Amino acid sequence: MSPRLLFAPAALLLAFAVAPVHAGEVSCTLHYNLSGGGAFYKHSTGTGEVTCSNGQRLAVDIESKGGGLTFGHSSIVDGVGKFSGVSDIHDVIGGYATAEANAAAGDASAAQVVTKGSISLALSGKGKGHELGVSFGSFILTARK
Secondary structure, eight states: OOHHHHHHHHHHHHHHHHHHOOOOOOEEEEEEEEEEEEEEEEEEEEEEEEEETSSSSEEEEEEEEEEEEEEEEEEEEEEEEEEEEEESGGOOEEEEEEEEEEEEEEEOOOOOOOETEEEEEEEEEEEEEEEEEEEEEEEEEEEEO
């Protein structure tokens, strides 16, 4: 066999060995608790944990803030968020744009989608509180230390 024929398969194997591997999307979920409120300026804080289908886990702190015509206080316990557009758990860290309208008294349910570039987070939860208003702002996830 000619040396040229032996070299071609070896070069092909080497090319595949050093070619970058692009990870596919993973399914990630946020389980969280959040509470807060305000008048004209809404501020809520909480904690949560992100888990992904590839086995990654990350404890997070949550801050939601914004302004508008909003009054009241609320808390969400055992909320759930579903991420889309994630390839690594650290993609979820950062600020997401929000807009919401709400009216609640006593027990309440909430659902909202927030976005950060190509990543979306669909949030849902049940809680207690009293709120009325429209607000715009941010939903920020940071890795807990």
